[in-house]
Amino acid sequence: MTTLNGKIALITGGNSGLGYATAKELIAQGAQVIITGRRKEAIEKAAAELNATSFLADQTNLDDIEILVASVEQQFGKIDILVVNAGTSKLTTIENATEKLFDEVIDLNLKGTYFTLSRFIPLLNDGASVVLVASSSASKSIPQTSIYAASKVAVNAVMKIASVELAPRRIRVNSVSPGPFDTEIMEKTGLADPGMQHFIKAGVPLGRLGNPSEVGKLIGFLVSDGAAFITGAEYLVDGGQSLNK
Known part of the structure; x- marks a missing residue:
């Protein structure tokens, strides 16, 4: 189905995992897709595989976001779809939390999401659609996820307020909250070993x-x-995991 013909979409964190899969789907539906990422080699490789346009950008850095917005405006003008997907997950107990880890997670998951949305609003066509990627962790109380979960609860709050603020322009804002997915983030967070996989499933x-x-x-x-x-x-996509409180 090419239901997105003529649409221009931007996906942050589009070089791997859920962002890459989303880019692939939107392209299959006919959209012209722009992906962003922090790793030059990875983002360029993904763009070549997808036949997408890539921009190098660090979503934790407001200067990078504003340069990205200016570059997209210069090359594409307006956009129709914004998917704010870039994020990170770090585990720690509250007792052992460090300011460095706190800032790392909040800077990307909340600050990055917030200002990416904020700065791209002028580039959104009336009737555009925005999706913020949150997490099923926002609906659960899992030990060692306090910082991550807090950042994603905040993302959902931003989504709801943005949906009201942008409604006069017919811009829709929703969020998707994934649970455990088979992506490289499992490796990064140490959740890929067979015993942990069995526990998660x-x-x-x-x-x-x-x-x-x-x-x-x-x-x-x-x-x-x-x-x-x-x-x-908010759309939970977690195989029912959040039902197990």
């Missing part, structure tokens, strides 16, 4: 990890005309 009623393409397809729907009456909504 045991807490998911559907008994498996998510496939990144499943998030891509949901976002593909949310940014399409088929979701024209949906705004201010």
